Amino acid sequence: MKPPPLTMQWNLSLCSLMGVALLSQMSSTSTVNVALQGVATQSSQFSTANVNNVKACNAIDGIPNPNADNGSCTHTASETDPWWRVNLLDVYKVTTVVVTNRDSNPERLDGAEIHIGNSLENNGNNNSICAVISNTSAGQKHTFQCNEMEGHYVSVIIRGTARILTLCELEVYGSRAGHCSSATCLLHDEYHFVNQNMTWTEAQCYCRLKYTDLATIDNVEDLDRQMKAVHSGYTEAAWIGLKKGDWKGEWQWSDNDCSEGYFNWRQDKPNNRGWNEDCVMMTNSSQWNNSNCNNSHVFICYDRLNSSGTKFHFINNTQMTWRDAQMYCRENHTDLASVRNLTENEEIFRLASGHSVWIGLFRGSWKWSDQSNCSFRNWHERQHDNTGGNQTCAVTFMNYSGRWGCQKCDEKLPFFCYYNKVILIHEKKTWKDALAYCRKHHNDLVSVHSDEVQRWVKAQAKRASTPHVWLGLRFTCTLNLWFWVSGESTCYHNWAPGNGIVMEDCGKTGAGRTGAVEKDGSHQWVSLPDTVELNFICSTSNRRESEPSSSTVACTKMALP
Numbered sequence: 001m002k003p004p005p006l007t008m009q010w011n012l013s014l015c016s017l018m019g020v021a022l023l024s025q026m027s028s029t030s031t032v033n034v035a036l037q038g039v040a041t042q043s044s045q046f047s048t049a050n051v052n053n054v055k056a057c058n059a060i061d062g063i064p065n066p067n068a069d070n071g072s073c074t075h076t077a078s079e080t081d082p083w084w085r086v087n088l089l090d091v092y093k094v095t096t097v098v099v100t101n102r103d104s105n106p107e108r109l110d111g112a113e114i115h116i117g118n119s120l121e122n123n124g125n126n127n128s129i130c131a132v133i134s135n136t137s138a139g140q141k142h143t144f145q146c147n148e149m150e151g152h153y154v155s156v157i158i159r160g161t162a163r164i165l166t167l168c169e170l171e172v173y174g175s176r177a178g179h180c181s182s183a184t185c186l187l188h189d190e191y192h193f194v195n196q197n198m199t200w201t202e203a204q205c206y207c208r209l210k211y212t213d214l215a216t217i218d219n220v221e222d223l224d225r226q227m228k229a230v231h232s233g234y235t236e237a238a239w240i241g242l243k244k245g246d247w248k249g250e251w252q253w254s255d256n257d258c259s260e261g262y263f264n265w266r267q268d269k270p271n272n273r274g275w276n277e278d279c280v281m282m283t284n285s286s287q288w289n290n291s292n293c294n295n296s297h298v299f300i301c302y303d304r305l306n307s308s309g310t311k312f313h314f315i316n317n318t319q320m321t322w323r324d325a326q327m328y329c330r331e332n333h334t335d336l337a338s339v340r341n342l343t344e345n346e347e348i349f350r351l352a353s354g355h356s357v358w359i360g361l362f363r364g365s366w367k368w369s370d371q372s373n374c375s376f377r378n379w380h381e382r383q384h385d386n387t388g389g390n391q392t393c394a395v396t397f398m399n400y401s402g403r404w405g406c407q408k409c410d411e412k413l414p415f416f417c418y419y420n421k422v423i424l425i426h427e428k429k430t431w432k433d434a435l436a437y438c439r440k441h442h443n444d445l446v447s448v449h450s451d452e453v454q455r456w457v458k459a460q461a462k463r464a465s466t467p468h469v470w471l472g473l474r475f476t477c478t479l480n481l482w483f484w485v486s487g488e489s490t491c492y493h494n495w496a497p498g499n500g501i502v503m504e505d506c507g508k509t510g511a512g513r514t515g516a517v518e519k520d521g522s523h524q525w526v527s528l529p530d531t532v533e534l535n536f537i538c539s540t541s542n543r544r545e546s547e548p549s550s551s552t553v554a555c556t557k558m559a560l561p
């Protein structure tokens with residue numbers, strides 16, 4: 001179905017000129033424990049024959065078993081001010097922290113402080129306090145409300161001499177505070193769980209026919225909405241859109257920083273001469289060189305500071321593979337270094353003083369079915385490393401907070417699809433060029449005819465790089481009316497005060513009047529000349545009727561249920 005031409009639709013109802021609808025605030029509590037994908041560390045480790053019973057990561061293994069001898073609790077040595085910390089690998093607004101105390105010696109946890117914040121100063125224990133644990137009962141879960149405190153780290157410290165810190169589980173619930181600006185990170189409006197057993201390829205075909213594609217998950221909010229899409233009580237593994245293959249993904253930063261644009265490759269680099277050169281080091285000339293990830297080098301970590309600044313650390317007392325260096329940095333600091341501009345490149349170069357050092361840039365061979373190159377990963381431990389050659393398709397484990405693992409692609413499993421109804425285009429275009437772009441590549445410039453659509457539009461607009469984002473809204477001087485170019489007519493409105501009224505300055509400026517949504521604030525609509533260059537939002541069609549991809553063709557030949 002072709003969208004209607006850019007002319008006034010006669011069925012436009014006059015009631016669309018009345019009233020300003022109030023935005024219903026979207027509020028949802030996260031059901032995903034974001035600590036599970038973090039990296040834990042502690043001030044010391046109790047000396048014991050079985051280190052598995054005392055490791056820092058036991059508090060984020062997803063098992064709230066309170067028996068300290070059962071391999072799922074942490075245990076420091078007896079010392080002054082023992083602490084434990086989880087690096088969430090991104091900044092979250094934390095709503096609650098749930099602590100499981102051990103079943104013996106529970107009083108040891110009394111007086112422990114839970115800190116949340118962005119600073120690693122004093123091991124994270126100078127961050128603000130969410131709660132002080134008191135009157136803890138043996139083996140019980142205790143929930144602390146943290147009122148959306150923002151932080152990259154959650155830490156627990158017991159102050160005093162000869163103290164021992166043991167945690168059997170620490171869960172963190174909240175939503176991501178950051179705003180990903182990567183053009184290829186799409187917002188997946190709707191996830192659908194399909195409870196039919198199919199191979200990964202069959203599932204991909206099914207999703208592309210019925211929805212947009214197999215599920216892509218870009219962040220913890222996506223993960224949360226994906227988990228909530230299961231209504232049948234299914235608790236096993238299900239396919240998502242991630243697949244490993246003989247291809248190379250985009251170069252991406254370990255810390256998932258969506259910043260783009262700065263590269264300082266050596267001449268003729270990166271190259272694929274060595275197919276296995278997937279990790280990047282800064283050479284002794286300050287330029288970058290891709291190299292085998294299994295090689296051992298010294299490396300550069302960074303600390304996230306409380307403000308937006310960073311501090312680099314040169315780790316020169318040990319050489320590690322890129323993966324081990326990444327793990328070291330995530331435990332002791334924030335992550336392997338990201339290099340975002342020339343200043344930072346120079347800073348790292350000086351610090352490395354003539355050594356070649358690992359930095360946080362790498363590329364993987366996992367790719368999303370929809371070709372988006374978002375680097376969010378949610379693997380269960382090192383599941384993706386021991387794939388044994390054949391397990392090259394990713395599943396999400398429903399009984400494990402959605403964490404990911406690998407399976408053979410020809411196994412038959414239920415799966416998740418997503419459906420995108422609107423899409424933010426990160427290019428800057430005039431209103432007319434934006435309209436042409438949407439009609440060529442998608443469906444149309446978006447029409448906002450309900451609270452629901454306004455919510456999707458708001459979520460997309462937040463990630464724009466311009467202060468306003470075009471909508472399919474236009475004013476006609478002849479009729480003195482605002483109308484949606486898609487021809488949809490409704491009474492729904494969300495104009496900012498003073499906008500959307502009739503008697504616009506017709507003809508005075510020579511430019512037509514068109515409507516855009518605010519990137520920030522209350523995301524209301526404003527009237528702007530159509531010559532302004534803005535990001536814009538297209539609506540998508542449910543089915544891809546034009547130019548079916550080869551896989552869609554293959555799919556139609558397959559007997560689908």
Ligand SMILES: *[C@@H]1O[C@H](CO)[C@@H](O)[C@H](O)[C@H]1NC(C)=O
Binds near residue numbers: 065067070
């Ligand atoms: C130890 O953990 C296992 C598996 O979680 C469980 O079956 C067993 O009952 C636990 N034992 C104790 C003493 O908690």
Ligand SMILES: *[C@@H]1O[C@H](CO)[C@@H](O)[C@H](O)[C@H]1NC(C)=O
Binds near residue numbers: 121122125
């Ligand atoms: C951090 O905490 C330590 C120990 O409590 C204190 O001595 C120091 O002054 C604190 N630093 C800042 C900047 O607050």
Ligand SMILES: *[C@@H]1O[C@H](CO)[C@@H](O)[C@H](O)[C@H]1NC(C)=O
Binds near residue numbers: 135137
């Ligand atoms: C401590 O907790 C127990 C059970 O959770 C409760 O019965 C008791 O009243 C609490 N004591 C104090 C001082 O809060």
Ligand SMILES: *[C@@H]1O[C@H](CO)[C@@H](O)[C@H](O)[C@H]1NC(C)=O
Binds near residue numbers: 195196197
């Ligand atoms: C999918 O396969 C599993 C295991 O073979 C089976 O238990 C389940 O009932 C199947 N589900 C459907 C919807 O056919």
Ligand SMILES: *[C@@H]1O[C@H](CO)[C@@H](O)[C@H](O)[C@H]1NC(C)=O
Binds near residue numbers: 292
């Ligand atoms: C790195 O080492 C692992 C394990 O030793 C091996 O499986 C893998 O193929 C190696 N990767 C490269 C790129 O050499």
Ligand SMILES: *[C@@H]1O[C@H](CO)[C@@H](O)[C@H](O)[C@H]1NC(C)=O
Binds near residue numbers: 284285354
């Ligand atoms: C830089 O490293 C390369 C290769 O490791 C080496 O050949 C060269 O001599 C080094 N240059 C300096 C100035 O250290």
Ligand SMILES: *[C@@H]1O[C@H](CO)[C@@H](O)[C@H](O)[C@H]1NC(C)=O
Binds near residue numbers: 284289290
């Ligand atoms: C760049 O990497 C390649 C492959 O790892 C290596 O042979 C070469 O010496 C490196 N060059 C420099 C200047 O470090």
Ligand SMILES: *[C@@H]1O[C@H](CO)[C@@H](O)[C@H](O)[C@H]1NC(C)=O
Binds near residue numbers: 306307
């Ligand atoms: C960051 O920390 C410094 C001291 O370390 C403090 O003076 C400053 O107020 C902090 N800034 C924020 C935004 O917390």
Ligand SMILES: *[C@@H]1O[C@H](CO)[C@@H](O)[C@H](O)[C@H]1NC(C)=O
Binds near residue numbers: 314316
């Ligand atoms: C390692 O780094 C430290 C401080 O950055 C420096 O003092 C030391 O000399 C370096 N060691 C080597 C072997 O480069």
Ligand SMILES: *[C@@H]1O[C@H](CO)[C@@H](O)[C@H](O)[C@H]1NC(C)=O
Binds near residue numbers: 327328331332
């Ligand atoms: C960093 O982590 C390693 C373990 O990965 C540990 O051995 C080392 O002591 C830590 N260093 C610091 C400064 O905490």
Ligand SMILES: *[C@@H]1O[C@H](CO)[C@@H](O)[C@H](O)[C@H]1NC(C)=O
Binds near residue numbers: 309340343
């Ligand atoms: C380089 O990037 C850092 C981190 O984003 C920023 O604080 C700094 O101002 C930038 N410097 C320049 C010269 O752009």
Ligand SMILES: *[C@@H]1O[C@H](CO)[C@@H](O)[C@H](O)[C@H]1NC(C)=O
Binds near residue numbers: 388389
């Ligand atoms: C991969 O699958 C083939 C065929 O099913 C099988 O023969 C082979 O042993 C498998 N390899 C591994 C490492 O599991």
Ligand SMILES: [Ca+2]
Binds near residue numbers: 062063
């Ligand atoms: Ca545990």
